[in-house]
Amino acid sequence: MLLSHGGESSSTAAAVVRWTRDQVLALAPDEASRRAGSTLGASGSWSGGGCDGSGAVWGLCGGGGSTPYRTVVDTTGPAYTCSCPSRKSPCKHALGLLLVRASDESALPAGEVPDWADEWLTSRRGGAEERKREGETKGGSENEGGAAGGVPASGPADPEAARRRAERRAERITGGALELEQRLADLLRGGLATADQPGYGMWEETAARMVDAQAPGLAGRVRELGAVPASGPGWPVRLLEECALLHLLDSAWLGIGRLPEPLAATVRTRVGLTTPAEGPPVRDHWLVLAQYDTPDGRIVTRRIWLHGRRSGRTALLLSFGAAGRAPGQALPVGATIDAEITPYPGAGRLRAELGQRFGSPSPAGTPPPGGTTTDAVNAYGAALRRDPWLDAWPVTLCDVIPVPSGDGWQLVDAAGDTALPLAPAATARPGLWRLLALSGGSPVTVFGECGHRGFDPLAAWAADADTVPETVPLI
Known part of the structure; x- marks a missing residue:
């Protein structure tokens, strides 16, 4: 009998999947961890290792001291623990242990979980089961790494006090939006050339004012304006475009009462107001398409793209970590999870919250249906x-071939004469060469983000009619 996610006994749980090397490396919080984990991905670095049918993997890795580091991974989460002092999750030892298992299944034989590993596994899975029971009692759903939904243990919040707080914040944002409109008008009246002068400090000052107005979304866009004058030839055009978009967002907030609700929800999100996920959960078998981190000021944002096998829905999971620390949520790219997600409001409704999971990750499914x-x-x-x-929209391209184009690259439809240029950021990553090697001049299926800067490929599949193709991460 296997254990499904959360430690719940289940005789029907899917077999635990042994992740590929690419899937393991995609979990790394940064490039330094990826390199260090690869160094420890040889079985000679480990002793006392093993695995069991519930998804647990453990091992002892020798370090600088007399006592080896004790490393345990619960692949149903995934979740990690290690006795090393690293604050990263997963640490290099967890990555190395999973790489050992990915390269040689016999290197970590099946066996009984040792006491030092079982203590953490029992505590983790018992806690997850308790959160699940609480969620069922309160009518909510479990969130990985957090408390169950429903009414907080401390009791319901005062709705009248919450309404007054929301009104006061809306008033501050309105004041900030009016001030920002005046500053944009002053910039255009004085000429864009002033924005390129040394010591021009309007951007940081204005961004600080937007933070004071409790509008972090506006503050972030103002900071982006400050980087445009240093972005190379043609920057005045780009600066004017970004100023126009910022003016449009300001105007939308000031007239939000006249907007249809989906667009109004999008505007609230864009200025920085947080709204909870809502609506009935959507249960499906979700293929993990891609996972990558981007630094956003003092935090790190992790984006995970999913595609539902039955619903045909594409969903985006967002999680955040403090500077220097990776977000806690991580999923193996290419695996399929049976889970519920709850969408957030707003136009497009791409962002969702991961809820209860059922069983362990299973082998990869077929890639999403695509187009030209x-x-x-x-x-x-x-x-x-x-x-x-x-900025971009998730799409899947079928039967495209990567070919050079001038100073960059493009994806050309194999059956037509149309093409889509790759975004400049994509051509600078090693994933481009992985895509070229996978294609070899033949058509491939590619998932990525299509935007005004071009197409950013995130995952690819080789054309193979006989088997389910393996997901190849490109980022």
């Missing part, structure tokens, strides 16, 4: 009508 490069551009255009501040 023209379909991708049309999909992005349609999404822009719902959210004018959207």
Whole structure:
């Protein structure tokens, strides 16, 4: 009998999947951890290792001291613990242990969990089971790494006090938006050339004012304006475009009462107001398409893309970590999880919250259905009508071939004469060469983000009609 997620006994749980090397490395919090974990990915670095049918993997790794580091991984989470002093999750030892298992299944034989590993596993799975029971009692759903939904243990909040707080914050944001409108007008009246002068400090000052107004979304966009003058030739055009989008967001907030609710929800999110996930949970078998981290000021944002096998829905999971620490939520790219997600409000409704999971991750499913490069551009255009501040939209391209184009690269439809340029950021990553090697001049299926800067490939699959193709991470 296997254990499903949360430690719940289940005779029907799927077999625990042994992750590939690419899936393990995709869990690394940064490049330094990826390199260090690869160094420890040889069985000679480990002793006393093993695994069991519930998804637990453990091992002892010699370090600088006399006592080896004790490392345990629960692949049903995934979750990790290690006696090393590293604050990263997963640490290099957890990555190395999983790489050992990925390269040689016999290196970590099946066996009984040792006491030092069983103590953590029992505590973790028991806690997850308790949160699940609490969620069922309160009518909520479990969130990985957090408390169950429903009414907080401390009792319901005062709705009248919450309404007054929301009104006061809305008033502050309105004041900030009016001030920002005046500053944009002053910039355009004085000429964009002033923005390139040494010591020009309007951006940081204005961003600080937006933070004071409790509008972090506006503050972030103002800071982005400050980087445009140093972005190379043609920066005045780009600066004018970004100023126009910021003015549009300001105007939308000031007239939010006249907007349809989906667009109004998008505007609230864009200025920085947080709203909870809502609506009935959607249960499906979700293929993990991609996972990557981006630094956003003092925090690190992790983006995980999912695709539902039955619903055909594409969902985005966001999690955040403090500077220097990776977010806690991580999923193996290419695996399929049976889980519930709850969407957030707003146009497009891509972002969702991961809820209860059922069983362990299973082998990869088929890639999402895709279309041509023209379909991708049309999909992005349609999404822009719902959210004018959207940088990119998730799409899957079928039967495309990567080919060089001038100083960059593009994806060309194998059966047509249309193409989509790759985003400049994508051409600078090692994933481009992995895509080229996978293609070898033949058509491939590629998932990524299509935006005004081009197409950013995140995962790919080789064309193979006989087997389910393996998901190849490109980031």
